[in-house]
Amino acid sequence: AQSVSQHNHHVILSEAASLELGCNYSYGGTVNLFWYVQYPGQHLQLLLKYFSGDPLVKGIKGFEAEFIKSKFSFNLRKPSVQWSDTAEYFCAVNALTVFGNEKLTFGTGTRLTIIP
């Protein structure tokens, strides 16, 4: 079964700092990859996604993520964070198998706090 690891549970940064949140998954075949964000008091929304093609994907609000198949990773990055980026971030993986698609599996989340 697939699994997803987010090793950073809580990250605290100052405004304008660069951000990288780690995400590793366990499945060795074809995958769809997602990053979701949950702002305080708001519902979960899609930040960016990877299905195929260019492994560097760009999402909303200046976020990007790079799919590195050899490392089973899909790390989220932003060159300069803002106070409004304070939120919880979830990585999710969907394995595509010959028997059908596995369920979407979420990581445990990373809480990001930006200090003004």
Place this chain on the structure above:
Amino acid sequence: DGGITQSPKYLFRKEGQNVTLSCEQNLNHDAMYWYRQDPGQGLRLIYYSQIVNDFQKGDIAEGYSVSREKKESFPLTVTSAQKNPTAFYLCASSKGVSGLAGFNEQYFGPGTRLTVT
């Protein structure tokens, strides 16, 4: 304005009572999902439905039940058999479950916070 609605936002129940959480979508999506979110545990799948009148257990289905009588509705019942029902419950939907062309991209509702005392 398309989306997913969950009601109510907050729900309080006494231990031993069953409670049903509502989820409605007007996105014309075939697939719908229920997740439970607990601090430090991420989202865990309770049940999902790929099509009307069909649903499958997720990773933590014990103590929960669902129905899918209409395409737009997927209510979740938290029964008295659920040992630790206090949690934040999220409903989601997707066009389908195929990995092609983003069919499995999930859209989430605002959630219902259930407190059982």
